[in-house]
Amino acid sequence: MDHGLQHRKKLAAMRRIQDAALDLFEAQGFDAVAIEAVAAAAEVSPRTVYRYFGSKEMLVIWDEEDELPLSPLAAEFAAVDPVTLLRGTFRAAFARMDEAQLRLIRRRVALVYRHSAIEAAYVLHAHRKSRLIAAAVGPLGGDPFRTEIFVHAFVGGVIGALRLWCHAGFDSPPFEYIDRALALLEQGFDDTDSKRTDPS
Amino acid sequence: MDHGLQHRKKLAAMRRIQDAALDLFEAQGFDAVAIEAVAAAAEVSPRTVYRYFGSKEMLVIWDEEDELPLSPLAAEFAAVDPVTLLRGTFRAAFARMDEAQLRLIRRRVALVYRHSAIEAAYVLHAHRKSRLIAAAVGPLGGDPFRTEIFVHAFVGGVIGALRLWCHAGFDSPPFEYIDRALALLEQGFDDTDSKRTDPS
DNA sequence: CTGCCTTCTGGCAGTGACTGCCTATACTGA
DNA sequence: TCAGTATAGGCAGTCACTGCCAGAAGGCAG
Numbered sequence: 001m002d003h004g005l006q007h008r009k010k011l012a013a014m015r016r017i018q019d020a021a022l023d024l025f026e027a028q029g030f031d032a033v034a035i036e037a038v039a040a041a042a043e044v045s046p047r048t049v050y051r052y053f054g055s056k057e058m059l060v061i062w063d064e065e066d067e068l069p070l071s072p073l074a075a076e077f078a079a080v081d082p083v084t085l086l087r088g089t090f091r092a093a094f095a096r097m098d099e100a101q102l103r104l105i106r107r108r109v110a111l112v113y114r115h116s117a118i119e120a121a122y123v124l125h126a127h128r129k130s131r132l133i134a135a136a137v138g139p140l141g142g143d144p145f146r147t148e149i150f151v152h153a154f155v156g157g158v159i160g161a162l163r164l165w166c167h168a169g170f171d172s173p174p175f176e177y178i179d180r181a182l183a184l185l186e187q188g189f190d191d192t193d194s195k196r197t198d199p200s
Numbered sequence: 201m202d203h204g205l206q207h208r209k210k211l212a213a214m215r216r217i218q219d220a221a222l223d224l225f226e227a228q229g230f231d232a233v234a235i236e237a238v239a240a241a242a243e244v245s246p247r248t249v250y251r252y253f254g255s256k257e258m259l260v261i262w263d264e265e266d267e268l269p270l271s272p273l274a275a276e277f278a279a280v281d282p283v284t285l286l287r288g289t290f291r292a293a294f295a296r297m298d299e300a301q302l303r304l305i306r307r308r309v310a311l312v313y314r315h316s317a318i319e320a321a322y323v324l325h326a327h328r329k330s331r332l333i334a335a336a337v338g339p340l341g342g343d344p345f346r347t348e349i350f351v352h353a354f355v356g357g358v359i360g361a362l363r364l365w366c367h368a369g370f371d372s373p374p375f376e377y378i379d380r381a382l383a384l385l386e387q388g389f390d391d392t393d394s395k396r397t398d399p400s
Numbered sequence: 401c402t403g404c405c406t407t408c409t410g411g412c413a414g415t416g417a418c419t420g421c422c423t424a425t426a427c428t429g430a
Numbered sequence: 431t432c433a434g435t436a437t438a439g440g441c442a443g444t445c446a447c448t449g450c451c452a453g454a455a456g457g458c459a460g
Contacts, residue, residue, distance in 0.1 A: 006427060006436075034416065045439045050418065081391030116324060123327060124320035127359070148360045149381045150389050156356025159327070160348045181349045188388025189350050191281030206408075206456060234445065245410045250447065 011064065014052050017042040021059040022107050030060075030115040057121035060111045065093070066129070082150060083186045087179060094175045106170050113166050123159060130155040150185075157181035211264070214252050217242040221259040222307050230260075230315040257321035260311045265293070266329075282350060283386045287379060294375045306370050313366050323359060330355045350385075357381035 020041035024033045035056060039046040053059050080088075097105070112122045134151040161177035220241035224233040235256060239246040253259050280288075297305070312322045330351040361377035 004427080009427095010437090035418090036416085047419095047439055047441095048437090051438080054418095056417070083389055083391065116328075119327075120320040120324035123323045124316060127319075127323060127356075128316075145364060145380060146384055148364060149357050149384050152356035152360030153353035153385060153389075154356070156327075156352035156354070156359075157349050160352030164345060164348060180345060184346055184349050185353060185385075186388055186390045188386055188390075189283055189353075190386045190388075191283065204456080209456090210408090235447090236445090247410055247412095247448095248408090251409080254447095256446065 010052070013042070013044060013048070014062070015064070017044060017049055017052065018059055018062060022104075022111065025060065025111055026107070030056075030111065030118060055121065057118045060108050060118050061122050061125055063108075082147075083182055086154060087182050090178045091175050094173065105174070109162055109166050109170075113163055126155045126159060127152065153185060154182075157185055210252070213242070213244060213248070214262070215264070217244060217249055217252065218259055218262060222304075222311065225260065225311055225315075226307070230256075230311065230318060255321065257318045260308050260318050261322050261325055263308075282347075283382055286354060287382050290378045291375050294373065305374070309362055309366050309370075313363055326355045326359060327352065353385060354382075357385055 017038065021033075021038045024037060024041060035046050035049055038059065039049050042049075049059075053062060094102075112118050130151045134147050158178060158181060161181040162174070165172075165174050165177045217238065221233075221238045224237060224241060235246050235249055238259065239249050242249075249259075253262060294302075312318050334347050334351040358378060358381060361381040362374070365372075365374050365377045
């Protein structure tokens with residue numbers, strides 16, 4: 001990637017701005033904090049905040065890792081089934097994180113589910129990301145419809161899993177929740193057996 | 201429900217406002233139309249538009265049917281498995297519609313997927329609705345985690361299905377897409393068999 | 401029909417997110 | 431060091447959205 005001075009300074013500034021924003025949002029609430037206050041706390045101009053993040057919600061949603069390229073993922077997709085791949089990808093991503101990064105995730109997730117404006121932007125962001133993955137991968141198993149639905153269902157599952165993780169007070173490692181969600185998607189939701197325990 | 205004159209006039213006004221809004225959004229694009237223009241076209245004040253719809257996106261998302269109570273759904277949930285219930289609910293909802301209602305749905309769906317601001321609000325709306333359903337139903341099959349994930353995955357699947365329906369030019373009845381998505385969720389995404397056609 | 405009460409609509413003023421445009425400044429490559 | 435280019439900051443403007451208050455209209459006795 002680009003390792004010029006400009007790019008490094010920009011990333012440093014973005015980290016500083018996001019950190020200041022999270023502090024303020026946690027202390028006063030998302031709606032009560034104006035962009036001007038974030039800019040002042042991070043010692044940049046409001047205009048720069050918008051140039052970097054595009055919207056107020058992105059101050060919470062933005063993740064440095066999101067800018068990594070997608071192509072290695074596509075290469076692996078050919079080898080294994082999608083569930084296995086996504087499970088592996090998520091496990092690897094969380095295993096690679098140190099405590100500081102994990103803390104950042106927790107702060108952001110907590111804010112996402114506390115403010116519906118952020119949640120809306122986040123859910124859309126996740127869906128867009130998932131469609132990128134689906135597009136990079138191409139028709140999986142020959143059926144584009146199946147791929148599309150799987151990816152959307154997967155995003156829905158992850159969102160539900162993260163919500164439960166958040167509401168459980170971030171008690172256990174997040175990938176345990178993702179794993180359980182993936183296992184459920186894998187086995188399907190056909191309840192015709194388990195529901196027929198006694199009726200009729 | 202409430203059948204007072206005030207309530208009927210309000211509903212009529214909302215229909216008129218939404219219709220005017222859809223006309224303008226289709227002609228000029230969502231961002232290019234100010235609320236003031238919608239209000240003028242529908243012959244109400246801008247303040248009233250906000251009082252009725254709350255946000256600009258809701259002009260597209262709002263559905264009169266959404267205000268129906270949820271309790272009958274909860275009653276049926278006890279009897280059949282969730283997939284069957286949701287399939288039946290969607291089939292019934294679409295079957296009940298006349299051509300005018302179906303046309304309204306198509307207009308709204310097309311706008312949802314053409315403008316990301318609307319899409320974000322719509323996806324969040326769907327997730328909130330699904331959580332309401334999950335809450336009304338309670339722990340399904342004894343596992344609240346499973347219920348939560350299923351509902352989220354279902355919403356994700358429906359969103360993907362409607363997107364495909366839209367991009368296919370609204371060619372066939374929408375519930376065919378929903379049906380296919382539900383069938384995929386039901387059978388699960390375990391690909392370990394179908395992928396082992398020749399590798400290794 | 402009439403008057404009273406409740407509820408709703410419309411206008412006004414204000415906040416704050418977001419955007420184009422221009423200038424000053426900081427990086428970059430020779 | 432010096433041109434050339436990319437980037438940050440400031441300014442002004444648009445527009446979504448929100449309280450607040452006065453006036454209009456529906457609802458309900460009598």
